[in-house]
Amino acid sequence: MLLARYFRPGQHVLDPFAGSGTTLVQALESGLDATGVDVAAFNCLLMEVKTRTYNPFILEQDLRSAHARIGETTGERPSAYVRRWYAPQAARELIGFRALVDDYEHADVLRVVLARAARSARRTTHFDLDFPRDPQLEPYWCHKHRRECRPVDTAAQFLRRYTLDTLARLKAFARVRARGCTASVIHGDVREVALGRFAGVLTSPPYPGLIDYHEQHRYAYELLALDDRRELEVGAAAAGTSRAALAAYSDGIVAALINAKESVARSAPFVIVVNDRRDLYPEILERAGLRLEQRLRRHVNRRTGRRAGEFFEDVLIAR
Numbered sequence: 001m002l003l004a005r006y007f008r009p010g011q012h013v014l015d016p017f018a019g020s021g022t023t024l025v026q027a028l029e030s031g032l033d034a035t036g037v038d039v040a041a042f043n044c045l046l047m048e049v050k051t052r053t054y055n056p057f058i059l060e061q062d063l064r065s066a067h068a069r070i071g072e073t074t075g076e077r078p079s080a081y082v083r084r085w086y087a088p089q090a091a092r093e094l095i096g097f098r099a100l101v102d103d104y105e106h107a108d109v110l111r112v113v114l115a116r117a118a119r120s121a122r123r124t125t126h127f128d129l130d131f132p133r134d135p136q137l138e139p140y141w142c143h144k145h146r147r148e149c150r151p152v153d154t155a156a157q158f159l160r161r162y163t164l165d166t167l168a169r170l171k172a173f174a175r176v177r178a179r180g181c182t183a184s185v186i187h188g189d190v191r192e193v194a195l196g197r198f199a200g201v202l203t204s205p206p207y208p209g210l211i212d213y214h215e216q217h218r219y220a221y222e223l224l225a226l227d228d229r230r231e232l233e234v235g236a237a238a239a240g241t242s243r244a245a246l247a248a249y250s251d252g253i254v255a256a257l258i259n260a261k262e263s264v265a266r267s268a269p270f271v272i273v274v275n276d277r278r279d280l281y282p283e284i285l286e287r288a289g290l291r292l293e294q295r296l297r298r299h300v301n302r303r304t305g306r307r308a309g310e311f312f313e314d315v316l317i318a319r
């Protein structure tokens with residue numbers, strides 16, 4: 001694993017584009033402290049929930065109690081987004097669950113459960129859960145299951161499943177994380193947020209034209225009323241891949257790396273995982289004052305989603 005190769009237990013690693021928190025989770029498993037920065041509020045919520053230490057009794061009590069209340073509804077009228085993307089019963093169940101979240105100490109865990117259920121309960125096809133354009137209202141031929149499938153009309157089954165699954169995952173992680181190690185999450189634009197002191201950086205930065213990270217979890221922003229800062233995303237797909245967009249992307253990554261560089265010692269490692277098909281990184285690193293030491297190519301197998309399949313990514317080691 002990359003962390004073990006470049007860091008020692010007890011050190012503190014920074015991930016400036018931390019996403020859903022893979023680096024943070026692996027750091028905690030490997031005996032490191034970690035700080036993750038992300039501009040997307042939903043990713044920060046996920047990271048917080050995945051890496052916090054819990055009192056297992058209160059966690060279990062909260063989730064079991066919320067589980068027993070799934071199906072409670074309120075008279076609240078759904079927003080236009082919710083009416084468009086959810087069947088009426090699913091909308092009632094999701095909004096009912098949202099109303100009970102704040103009754104619990106571990107409200108954030110329940111918010112993640114709500115988001116996971118909301119993702120599955122959208123009126124989409126099974127094969128396009130990542131970036132559906134329009135709701136799927138009629139039965140359809142499903143490429144994934146090779147039969148006719150119909151859009152879901154209730155959310156309670158997903159709320160139940162993800163309440164128990166999230167509880168199981170948090171308990172499993174509590175068993176494998178190293179004692180005494182902690183993770184911090186900073187919600188902000190990494191080009192300018194204040195950072196602490198770190199032994200080095202491990203990150204997989206966004207890449208131009210690939211993903212809009214806020215849009216990817218639009219349902220969560222809508223249902224949880226999260227702070228939307230999409231205009232601060234570096235390399236957002238919506239910005240395209242014109243020459244100007246690529247230049248803005250490079251400027252953004254350079255600014256982020258310079259900010260990170262100021263928070264580490266001189267020869268600290270920067271481990272950057274990216275499929276740099278446009279060969280932007282040699283120049284980005286140079287502009288950020290980093291020296292590319294090694295470029296490793298590794299093979300990745302993606303398991304889910306439409307973009308499933310094999311591809312390669314580079315691991316760039318710079319200092």
Ligand SMILES: C[S@@+](CC[C@H](N)C(=O)[O-])C[C@H]1O[C@@H](n2cnc3c(N)ncnc32)[C@H](O)[C@@H]1O
Nearest residue numbers: 017019020022038039040189190206213233234
């Ligand atoms: C490739 S993803 C990181 C994936 C991560 N390794 C994971 O396990 O989920 C890149 C992340 O950079 C974030 N990002 C984009 N612009 C940013 C900015 N200006 N400041 C901080 N984070 C930003 C996106 O929100 C996204 O979560």
